Amino acid sequence: MMIEFLLGVCLVGAAVVFLAPDRYSARLSFLISLLPIIGSVYMYATFDGVGNALLEGATLAFETRVKWLSVGPYDLFYHVGLDGVSMPLIVLTTVLTSLAIVSAWTPINERKSQFYGLMLMMEASLIGVFAALDFFVWFIFWEAVLIPMYFLIGVWGGPRRKYAAMKFFVYTNVASLVMFVGFFVLVFGLGGSVQTLGLPEIAQTITGSDTAVQSVAGLAPSTVKTVAFFLMFAGFAVKVPVVPVHTWLPDAHVEAPTPVSVILAGVLLKMGTYALLRFNFTLLPEVAQQYAIVLVLFAVVSVIYGALLALAQQDLKRIVAYSSVSSMGYVILGLVAFTLYGIGGATFQMISHGLISGLLFLCVGVIYNTTHTRMVGDMSGLADRMPITTGALVAGSFAYMGLPLMSGFMGEFFVFVGSFGASFPFAPVFTGIAMFGIVIVAGYYLFAMQRTLFGSFNVETDYEITRAPTHDVIPLFVLLTLIIVLGSAPDVIFQMIEGAVRPMTELTQGQQADAQPVLDTLKLIGGGVL
Structure with a gap:
């Protein structure tokens, strides 16, 4: 339940800070942010995961898997767990968030409670992105990051903050839609061989058989894989960002306050590269090499x-x-x-x-x-x-x-x-x-x-x-x-x-x-x- 502890502390802490008077919010948010650091360092010290979270033979650390609901033929699970890729990113997220909060004590002089509450809310979303192993749960956390980041840039940013915040939101939201389509092209290609959106189940089905992916809308299986790969790559490339879809980043950095730039460059960009590793290069390695x-x-x-x-x-x-x-x-x-x-x-x-x-x-x-x-x-x-x-x-x-x-x-x-x-x-x-x-x-x-x-x-x-x-x-x-x-x-x-x-x-x-x-x-x- 350690991952749930981190998520709970951040979300409950965000609610508490939102309600706190401005004069207490800075120190209060920092003290709350220390709990996820302590928790993540403990998790790192006791980490006993083996293998890759998506592939066969893996033993995940701090895993929780509970059935949530059913959507059509698919069972959705609250499924989280860590391997050797996600564990360091969790520690990075908790450390940088605390340091960013401290760095905000000087420049943030108004609406402090809202600012620090949004920082803790964003920390919870980032932790969820690196820990989730069911696509539906992962996508919720993935999109949830946009909300606090949009307001942190648009409210506390520089003179062109509204333009930068809107550009960030439009670029990344459209990219998420493209990625979402690419993923489900792949899922539909699997037909009835999977009844869940769990990433380990999907990965092991694809990598376990060369014929797991079938034709979709008249497209050959190899074409289905290629289309899915490049749609997902295009969506994640915006978040990385990769040239030529990088132009939102300098505008966002210049207008964002310094603490937000720290999280944006230090953690949020890693969402894109982490997703590329998890989805493109783990689910479809042969397309990546081709x-x-x-x-x-x-x-x-x-x-x-x-x-x-x-x-x-x-x-x-x-x-x-x-x-x-x-x-x-x-x-x-x-x-x-x-x-x-x-x-x-x-x-x-x-x-x-x-x-x-x-x-x-x-x-x-x-x-x-x-x-x-x-x-x-x-x-x-x-x-x-x-x-x-x-x-x-x-x-x-x-x-x-x-x-x-x-x-x-x-x-x-x-x-x-x-x-x-x-x-x-x-x-x-x-x-x-x-x-x-x-x-x-x-x-x-x-x-x-x-x-x-x-x-x-x-x-x-x-x-x-x-x-x-x-x-x-x-x-x-x-x-x-x-x-x-x-x-x-x-x-x-x-x-x-x-x-x-x-x-x-x-x-x-x-x-x-x-x-x-x-x-x-x-x-x-x-x-x-x-």
Whole structure:
């Protein structure tokens, strides 16, 4: 009942905070948010799951399965449970939510009870997305995320907040409809072989027989799989986001208050990549490999184009927002590789990016709270006036660049090793092009830091520049510590991830592209350093 505990605390806590006076809501919401952290850390420490949640032979941790209702021929279950992929994402969600709430104490000055209540409501929805194993239950949580995020951007955002909130809602809602159609094309193709919308039952039916999927509306079974795959991919690609359906993200980030940007980049984007892993690459692995070249093109274009867009920005928030598009491209690349290190690295990169992007957005928020500007050309020499924030921003930027002993390096390293050893055509070439994105990342972050942090002090504002409050600085230290821990000891979560990913690589011939020869080659080239 631990998952129910997390959901219950967040939902009941949201109701309590909604009713609390504004002057108490900030601290009250933080105290409530600590309970899910304690619960998720306990779950992580006692995790005993085995295998992949959707595939045969899995033993789920903290599983609950209760029949809910029947819709036509399908039985719907309240079914939740965790494996090595979803468990780290649950911990990431609880940690970032608490830190985001603390970071809101400075900038949020009105309608505090509603703001913090919506933050806890969104936390519950995100936990549900990562834990649900019945499609109907999962879809409810998936759509529920839109409600608090829409209001958090539209009410507490910047001057163009209504436009950004509406664009976010329209893009993601239409994408959900496309994904929904794709999923049911696949379900209808299964005919009477499944009487439930449980994801494990559907996955095991499809992967257990080459003839499980039948024709639908005159379409051949192979065409049914392909149509379902790309409809679901299109729906999830918007949430990731993947180029060219990424344009809602910079607008949402720029207009959203900093705490909301932390959750948006740190957790909400992972909904898309997590769903791709669960649905596209687990339910239909043979289609993913058949069209690997098409998918890897989306990945590489997102990496390079997102990085180039970041290079052209002057707003610090837009820089971090576009770099998220680039980082999510690495996740897609790892998934397409369909090797242990590819899919495992993609999952590790989800966690790593959540921590690093959260750190950078918090740093930008602290700078904006003090200077009231985010434009690179409006400030310089902040290092002397804001040394702690400067140090955290520099460290976070180097983590994004892939500095060794930080999580960004390990995430990208796993992905590159996995994709270099993948079986799709020209895998080393595509991997090499994607690796060039790191050079561009270094370019725009070094440029932004050089302009804003160093040189002679100058800020085009009438506000006095002072050191940030303690409650703004503590979240920076927490995230930086976690980034270093995962970079120095990746097995803290990678062993857990590996246990859930390995069964996926055994579904197709993808497991033949083993990463070990690549690791041996790299060790030889590096003189044994690795």
